[in-house]
Structure formats: structure tokens, C-alpha cells
Amino acid sequence: MASEADLKNFLDLQGIGLFAAGPIREIKKDFSLTREMSLEKIDFAVSLAVPLPGASLEGISDRPTLLYKHIYRQANNLLDRAALLLCLWLSQAGHQAIPVPASQILDWEKNLAHLSHRQVAEKLGMGFYGRNNLLVAPGFGSRVRLATVLMDWEMEIPGPASGKQLGCGTCQKCVPVCPVSAIHTGPQDFDRSACFGKVKGFEKIRGIGMGICGICVKACLGPER
Numbered sequence: 001m002a003s004e005a006d007l008k009n010f011l012d013l014q015g016i017g018l019f020a021a022g023p024i025r026e027i028k029k030d031f032s033l034t035r036e037m038s039l040e041k042i043d044f045a046v047s048l049a050v051p052l053p054g055a056s057l058e059g060i061s062d063r064p065t066l067l068y069k070h071i072y073r074q075a076n077n078l079l080d081r082a083a084l085l086l087c088l089w090l091s092q093a094g095h096q097a098i099p100v101p102a103s104q105i106l107d108w109e110k111n112l113a114h115l116s117h118r119q120v121a122e123k124l125g126m127g128f129y130g131r132n133n134l135l136v137a138p139g140f141g142s143r144v145r146l147a148t149v150l151m152d153w154e155m156e157i158p159g160p161a162s163g164k165q166l167g168c169g170t171c172q173k174c175v176p177v178c179p180v181s182a183i184h185t186g187p188q189d190f191d192r193s194a195c196f197g198k199v200k201g202f203e204k205i206r207g208i209g210m211g212i213c214g215i216c217v218k219a220c221l222g223p224e225r
């Protein structure tokens, strides 16, 4: 059977250096995917991350740029490809595995996807929920894209935030930059509908054509030290 080192080497070859693996039993009841298929035997997951290069965000001031869109999509493509290859690799070893797309929304109004990659990433120790309601990963802030592979392989490789009490602390950098004042004290009072409305507006910009923003992502390099 494959080992932790085999998994690390495999993902490294796919260009994925940031990941974590572990149990997701306690949170799988939250996954919309359970409406499509049984996850009865699927109790583990791998959270995959691709950091966004700083250059992709440089030109962003009050709206997403075409360069950001391009890199955002390519990061998602890289994640989706790595997730599919990981599933095929696990299948060959006799495991069940399901690649969950990096960016596939089932219901825009309800902000619903097959599952929340953030929730899985946080559970496996990849980072914490920031004030901007995004994952904040140590060393990268919110500048990461995520995907998930669900599996029955009982593998545990805790992420870099595992066991640590991390949070935004005194950092407020993303709060004033949001054009619709959606960010306040934390995920609990994050204004989803204001953010959603703005992102939908950005979608109409010529050449953008998708629900992205990037403004608070650019602001977040993690808590101030």
C-alpha cells in the first residue's frame, strides 16, 4: 500500500506542494454531494492548495483584472487535474476516491457547491477562517486556491496550521478595502449577500465573465506579526 511519502511524491510531481490529509467524518453531513451519492465509506480527504503568485494580484485595485482571471482559472485547472490524477492513482490501489472540482457552484444564490473546500481545509489544518470568510493559510494568507479529494484511504498528514490556535488577531487589512463593506469581525458577521452582489457585478465586466473579485484576497497575506 502507498505510504505518506508516496503521496507527497505523487502530489509534488503534479505541482502540488501544499496539502493535508485526514478524517472528515464529522463534517461530511454538511456536504451537498451527499444528495448525489452515498459517502458512507468515504471518511477521509486530501485538501489540495495552489498559492496564487503575487503578480496575479498586483494590478487589482477596485476590480478583478484579466491577468487575475487567467491565473485564477489556471490554478483551478491545475488543482482539478491533480485531483483527478490522485483519484486514478488511488483507484489503481483499490480505493474509492472522488475529485471535487475547485470551482463549481451548484447554486449561486445560496453560494452552494458540492462541499466547502474551506471547511475541509480548515478541518485538516491547512489554515483558519479569516474575517473575509476565506481560508487564511500560514505563509500565504488568502492567496490560495483549493480543491478536495474525498477517499476511503485512512491517511493522516496534518496541515501546517494543525493544532495551532490561529486567527486574524489585530489584523484588519481586508476590512477597509472591500467595496461593499462586507467584512466585519469574522465569518459570523460576514455579509455574504453584499459580497455576492458585487462579485456578480464584476462578472459583467467585459472579458471577466466569471464570479471573481480578488480585492480582499490581495489584502490578505495573513495576520500581522
Ligand code: SF4
Pocket (backbone or CB within 6 Å): 132, 177, 178, 179, 180, 181, 182, 183, 194, 195, 196, 198, 199, 213, 214, 215, 216, 217
Ligand atoms: S470578495 Fe470582494 S466583495 Fe467579496 S468580501 Fe472580498 S473584497 Fe468584498
Ligand code: SF4
Pocket (backbone or CB within 6 Å): 130, 131, 132, 133, 136, 141, 142, 167, 168, 171, 172, 173, 174, 175, 219, 220, 221, 222, 223, 224
Ligand atoms: S487580511 Fe487580516 S483580517 Fe483580513 S482575513 Fe487576512 S488576516 Fe484576517
